[in-house]
Amino acid sequence: xxxxxxxxxxxxxxxxxxxEVLLLNLDGEDTDFVRFNQSRIRQPGHVHQRYLAxxxxxxxxxxxxxxxxxGGRLDHGHAADVLELLRSRLTELPEDxxxxxNQEPSSTDIDGESCLPDVADVVEEVIAxxxxxxxxxxxxxxxxxxxxxxSLGQRNWFATHSFNLDWSFYHEADKAxxxxxxxxxxxxxxxxxRVDTAAExxxxxxxxxxxxxxxxxxxxLAPVALADYVGVLSWGGFGLKAHRTQQSSLQRMxxxxxxxxxxxxxxxxTRDGVAPNFQAEGFLKPDGITLxxxxxxxxxxxxxxxxxxYDVETNxxxxxxxxxxxxxxxxxxPTTEALQRLHTGVWINNLHYLNYSDRPACRITGxxxxxxxxxxxxQIVAPINVMRFDETLYRVLGENLIDLTCEREMxxxxxxxxxxxxxxxxxxxALVEDFNFNx
Amino acid sequence: xxxMVARHFHDxxxxxxxxxxxxLSRQDEVIEVRQDILQPLETEEDVGAMITVVDGGGLGYxxxxxxxxxxxGDALQRATDWARQTAATAIIDHGKVERPVxxxxxxxxIKRPWCEIPLRERIDLVRAECAxxxxxxxxVDWSASMWWIAEEQLYLTAxxxxxxxxFEYLVPGLSVTANxxxxxxxxxxGGFDLGRQGGAEILDDVHFFEQAPVITEExxxxxxxxxxxxxxxxxxxxxxxxxxxxxxxIGHPLELDRILGDERNYxxxxxxxxxxxxxxxxxxxLLNITFDPTIADEFATYCWDDEGVPADKQYIIRxxxxxxxxxxxxxxxxxxxxxxxNSRACSWNRPxxxxxxxxxxxxxxxxxxxxxxxxxxxxxxxxNLSWSIDDSRNKFQFGCEYGQMIRDGELAEVVKKPNYxxxxxxxxxxxxxxxxxxxxxxxxxxxxxxxxxxxxxRVGHASPPALFADxxxxxxx
Numbered sequence: 084x085x086x087x088x089x090x091x092x093x094x095x096x097x098x099x100x101x102x103e104v105l106l107l108n109l110d111g112e113d114t115d116f117v118r119f120n121q122s123r124i125r126q127p128g129h130v131h132q133r134y135l136a137x138x139x140x141x142x143x144x145x146x147x148x149x150x151x152x153x154g155g156r157l158d159h160g161h162a163a164d165v166l167e168l169l170r171s172r173l174t175e176l177p178e179d180x181x182x183x184x185n186q187e188p189s190s191t192d193i194d195g196e197s198c199l200p201d202v203a204d205v206v207e208e209v210i211a212x213x214x215x216x217x218x219x220x221x222x223x224x225x226x227x228x229x230x231x232x233x234s235l236g237q238r239n240w241f242a243t244h245s246f247n248l249d250w251s252f253y254h255e256a257d258k259a260x261x262x263x264x265x266x267x268x269x270x271x272x273x274x275x276x277r278v279d280t281a282a283e284x285x286x287x288x289x290x291x292x293x294x295x296x297x298x299x300x301x302x303x304l305a306p307v308a309l310a311d312y313v314g315v316l317s318w319g320g321f322g323l324k325a326h327r328t329q330q331s332s333l334q335r336m337x338x339x340x341x342x343x344x345x346x347x348x349x350x351x352x353t354r355d356g357v358a359p360n361f362q363a364e365g366f367l368k369p370d371g372i373t374l375x376x377x378x379x380x381x382x383x384x385x386x387x388x389x390x391x392x393y394d395v396e397t398n399x400x401x402x403x404x405x406x407x408x409x410x411x412x413x414x415x416x417p418t419t420e421a422l423q424r425l426h427t428g429v430w431i432n433n434l435h436y437l438n439y440s441d442r443p444a445c446r447i448t449g450x451x452x453x454x455x456x457x458x459x460x461x462q463i464v465a466p467i468n469v470m471r472f473d474e475t476l477y478r479v480l481g482e483n484l485i486d487l488t489c490e491r492e493m494x495x496x497x498x499x500x501x502x503x504x505x506x507x508x509x510x511x512x513a514l515v516e517d518f519n520f521n522x
Numbered sequence: 523x524x525x526m527v528a529r530h531f532h533d534x535x536x537x538x539x540x541x542x543x544x545x546l547s548r549q550d551e552v553i554e555v556r557q558d559i560l561q562p563l564e565t566e567e568d569v570g571a572m573i574t575v576v577d578g579g580g581l582g583y584x585x586x587x588x589x590x591x592x593x594x595g596d597a598l599q600r601a602t603d604w605a606r607q608t609a610a611t612a613i614i615d616h617g618k619v620e621r622p623v624x625x626x627x628x629x630x631x632i633k634r635p636w637c638e639i640p641l642r643e644r645i646d647l648v649r650a651e652c653a654x655x656x657x658x659x660x661x662v663d664w665s666a667s668m669w670w671i672a673e674e675q676l677y678l679t680a681x682x683x684x685x686x687x688x689f690e691y692l693v694p695g696l697s698v699t700a701n702x703x704x705x706x707x708x709x710x711x712g713g714f715d716l717g718r719q720g721g722a723e724i725l726d727d728v729h730f731f732e733q734a735p736v737i738t739e740e741x742x743x744x745x746x747x748x749x750x751x752x753x754x755x756x757x758x759x760x761x762x763x764x765x766x767x768x769x770x771x772i773g774h775p776l777e778l779d780r781i782l783g784d785e786r787n788y789x790x791x792x793x794x795x796x797x798x799x800x801x802x803x804x805x806x807x808l809l810n811i812t813f814d815p816t817i818a819d820e821f822a823t824y825c826w827d828d829e830g831v832p833a834d835k836q837y838i839i840r841x842x843x844x845x846x847x848x849x850x851x852x853x854x855x856x857x858x859x860x861x862x863x864n865s866r867a868c869s870w871n872r873p874x875x876x877x878x879x880x881x882x883x884x885x886x887x888x889x890x891x892x893x894x895x896x897x898x899x900x901x902x903x904x905x906n907l908s909w910s911i912d913d914s915r916n917k918f919q920f921g922c923e924y925g926q927m928i929r930d931g932e933l934a935e936v937v938k939k940p941n942y943x944x945x946x947x948x949x950x951x952x953x954x955x956x957x958x959x960x961x962x963x964x965x966x967x968x969x970x971x972x973x974x975x976x977x978x979x980r981v982g983h984a985s986p987p988a989l990f991a992d993x994x995x996x997x998x999x
Binding site for chain 2: 126133150221499
């Protein structure tokens with residue numbers, strides 16, 4: 084794959100004329116997708132896809148296009164035609180005062196080898212794990228490829244061969260245990276352990292569910308739930324453009340001096356993530372960007388366009404200025420003590436369908452989902468029927484945050500919109516007072 | 523290319539029970555002007571094919587961007603392998619699904635093709651609208667955009683089906699944001715709630731060129747407005763909020779694949795069960811919901827779904843009673859229920875699943891004045907801003923950009939950050955007024971997400987304004 088891309092890139096880059104600069108980005112994958120329902124197979128299939136994005140620059144004018152690659156020599160002619168189209172289009176476009184691309188070539192190469200099992204063997208194990216149970220979900224596995232090349236001599240390559248089994252065991256109706264197993268090397272023992280752990284929680288779901296009255300509750304947000312809650316900030320919270328146009332959900336941290344708890348340090352941690360460390364304009368991402376430092380707002384994610392617009396340095400963010408590898412620092416509470424420290428309240432394993440209900444106040448609404456439990460005196464009593472919450476981050480990670488766990492969970496993105504995600508998050512769990520359930 | 527791929531497919535002559543090819547080619551162009559500066563012009567050509575095989579009761583698919591004879595041959599082999607490997611563990615015997623043989627063509631109606639307007643004029647049009655948005659120093663961000671999509675889909679089966687459909691879509695958008703102190707508010711037009719099939723004539727149809735002064739005035743009203751009060755009151759929703767209310771709390775819960783459990787690990791399940799069809803009171807007598815793929819300019823109008831099933835208008839809810847679900851031929855067989863032709867895929871690289879397509883609230887008879895006049899204490903809200911609903915599609919909460927109190931039958935002061943919540947199973951029973959056909963607007967969203975692997979697809983929703991009784995309303999912090 085890499086050699087095919089560089090072969091194509093060399094040919095296209097050889098067509099650059101005069102003062103032109105050409106940027107090329109490859110995005111591809113070969114994935115087996117197997118969808119399960121009721122411990123049987125709903126839809127199995129395979130996707131082979133390759134996309135090439137070309138950006139032709141001349142001075143401050145630029146034009147871009149993205150096309151599908153089929154593989155082979157036909158692509159060369161097609162891409163060359165598109166390049167010619169972009170060249171003709173340049174004359175019709177105005178100069179772009181916010182254009183910025185990396186002009187200091189820095190090449191990298193991450194070329195993971197495949198240790199993946201035969202997908203048919205995995206499917207057999209999953210079906211076996213679902214025997215006598217109601218298993219529903221998706222198994223994805225295969226290669227993911229990202230490449231960058233420009234006419235300034237820069238080359239970047241990222242390939243990973245990974246799997247992501249994202250599944251649930253259902254008790255009945257909406258009562259289920261959500262599970263995940265992702266990585267690059269499948270271990271039947273690891274999978275079996277996860278199945279057994281989930282099965283234990285499934286037994287609790289058989290108890291009579293409790294319906295909570297609306298109100299404020301002491302809650303424990305498990306790492307996945309906390310990552311989902313804080314992850315909403317990627318939607319217009321971290322970016323420089325959102326801050327400078329006063330639209331960031333964290334705006335009041337800068338305009339009103341609002342602080343979170345001192346124990347809250349949030350980082351875009353590219354070094355420990357699993358995403359490519361380069362972006363579309365060729366900039367490399369630093370190992371880490373501190374977004375919130377000991378409760379205080381720190382840096383923003385800065386795309387090349389924002390860097391030029393607001394006259395600051397870019398830190399390698401993509402155009403959307405969202406996080407790809409969020410990392411919340413650990414706290415002091417051992418996870419094994421979380422139930423006791425919660426004492427009486429709600430144990431929340433998963434959240435669902437989060438959205439801002441008041442962006443300037445960073446108030447986020449959403450639902451509890453899957454296995455969430457009512458806890459009394461440090462003991463799980465019953466599953467709860469789903470509850471809507473509506474609560475501001477300034478309270479959840481501010482005055483109402485009691486503690487974060489010492490241990491953190493690495494959560495690999497299971498998203499597959501357009502293609503398989505390469506994002507990740509590393510989060511502790513959080514014990515929170517007075518969490519607002521409003522429906 | 524289309525005929526070459528068709529020849530390759532027929533040359534493959536697969537020896538399986540059923541085999542189809544779905545070839546999709548799509549062109550996109552996004553023109554956005556932000557703060558009077560043209561943003562990077564985004565264009566895309568996406569072409570690929572999916573081969574689906576049914577053999578021995580199993581089903582498998584393989585999607586590829588390699589459209590050579592070799593590439594399609596590889597895809598056929600992979601799809602066949604998947605079908606055979608999983609036949610014994612498939613959720614149904616796919617060989618028993620009746621697949622119609624259809625031949626025909628469909629092209630959406632286009633009066634003024636967007637792509638035939640010279641590029642510079644297209645940019646100038648968007649630039650001109652952007653320039654009308656910065657009307658006050660408190661306006662801190664503003665933009666105008668136009669997203670054009672052209673799609674052509676060929677569906678072939680080894681047993682003789684050949685349908686070909688061509689569509690063009692236009693999604694106009696305007697956005698203006700104002701700030702004062704630590705308060706920031708926005709007003710938008712289109713973007714993610716307004717897209718239609720057709721060409722540049724859509725801009726006149728939706729009064730695009732009249733919107734800039736409206737939203738710039740309203741964003742400043744919002745900046746000076748008090749927070750929406752808290753209370754239980756009547757709620758009048760404009761079509762640009764109704765579309766999402768219909769989408770989230772009627773459309774999704776009635777998708778048969780959700781009811782059958784396919785989506786439980788991701789998008790969720792449904793509070794609706796199969797035994798409710800034919801008898802369940804979903805809403806008041808005023809609630810009439812149709813699946814209607816026949817409205818020429820609506821987003822998801824088509825002649826055949828992505829499994830080649832002919833599409834026609836069907837009542838989903840009539841006079842408040844639930845009649846049928848939203849499920850294609852596979853779901854219909856699994857559920858032993860009638861459905862609709864809504865098996866759709868977002869692109870060539872995702873398999874068809876049950877989607878909403880066009881799901882509309884049929885007009886009532888009320889005038890706008892009658893709807894407002896019927897409210898003693900209430901609120902009017904327009905343009906969706908925030909949306910969230912539980913995985914059974916019951917407990918919802920929505921926020922709108924713009925609110926206006928209604929007292930004693932008349933519109934009163936503007937309020938900001940209006941939110942409301944409720945429960946789908948009871949909310950629609952409080953429907954007490956529906957606007958007439960002249961108030962109905964054809965809207966929809968290009969961003970309906972669902973499925974494993976994930977898919978985001980275009981859906982259409984036409985609705986007049988509607989009035990609900992006794993809704994819990996609240997504001998911001």
